[in-house]
Amino acid sequence: KQEVTQIPAALSVPEGENLVLNCSFTDSAIYNLQWFRQDPGKGLTSLLLIQSSQREQTSGRLNASLDKSSGRSTLYIAASQPGDSATYLCASRTGANNLFFGTGTRLTVIP
Amino acid sequence: EPEVTQTPSHQVTQMGQEVILRCVPISNHLYFYWYRQILGQKVEFLVSFYNNEISEKSEIFDDQFSVERPDGSNFTLKIRSTKLEDSAMYFCASSVHGNLVYSNQPQHFGDGTRLSIL
Numbered sequence: 001k002q003e004v005t006q007i008p009a010a011l012s013v014p015e016g017e018n019l020v021l022n023c024s025f026t027d028s029a030i031y032n033l034q035w036f037r038q039d040p041g042k043g044l045t046s047l048l049l050i051q052s053s054q055r056e057q058t059s060g061r062l063n064a065s066l067d068k069s070s071g072r073s074t075l076y077i078a079a080s081q082p083g084d085s086a087t088y089l090c091a092s093r094t095g096a097n098n099l100f101f102g103t104g105t106r107l108t109v110i111p
Numbered sequence: 112e113p114e115v116t117q118t119p120s121h122q123v124t125q126m127g128q129e130v131i132l133r134c135v136p137i138s139n140h141l142y143f144y145w146y147r148q149i150l151g152q153k154v155e156f157l158v159s160f161y162n163n164e165i166s167e168k169s170e171i172f173d174d175q176f177s178v179e180r181p182d183g184s185n186f187t188l189k190i191r192s193t194k195l196e197d198s199a200m201y202f203c204a205s206s207v208h209g210n211l212v213y214s215n216q217p218q219h220f221g222d223g224t225r226l227s228i229l
Contacts, residue, residue, distance in 0.1 A: 045220070
């Protein structure tokens with residue numbers, strides 16, 4: 001069974017700083033990896049999806065990379081803003097039609 | 112932008128009672144999912160649904176759970192006899208496609224229903 005881990009569990013940075021969130025998974029036979037944002041009491045907002053054939057995806061200040069062979073993905077956030085404060089989740093899809101989620105990284109950007 | 116909507120936002124139910132959670136997926140989506148998140152824990156897959164039948168389910172999705180698409184827009188999750196451990200946030204999601212040929216299709220999530228069992 002796929003196990004997805006996210007480190008660190010919590011991160012606090014000053015506004016404007018660049019940061020990297022980490023996601024690792026045990027089964028490298030994934031079809032895609034999706035990064036989500038979760039605000040308190042809210043649902044999951046899809047940020048980026050990387051297919052297994054891709055190395056990275058970019059959307060605005062966000063860049064996600066994927067290294068299947070090492071079982072890792074990173075989410076890079078450039079020039080962080082207080083509005084980026086949220087919990088960030090990664091989820092991998094293997095052969096089955098479902099997602100395996102990590103426990104998330106709670107990000108706080110201090111003004 | 113189209114979104115997945117879930118009702119109610121919060122449901123309080125006595126243990127042993129039946130509960131139905133409702134979802135309206137994005138209109139042109141064909142695959143539907145339910146996930147749950149127990150407070151402080153990971154989001155966990157429950158079930159996926161396509162073409163009016165279950166395509167995948169997890170070990171959590173036992174005989175107490177059922178899903179239905181009663182009409183062209185709603186997708187429901189029923190828990191027949193709720194237990195205290197069913198207390199969680201339940202998320203509905205949908206995607207345009209679900210099979211692996213379309214592995215570039217993301218799943219879109221609703222805001223969830225918080226289910227509290229007393």
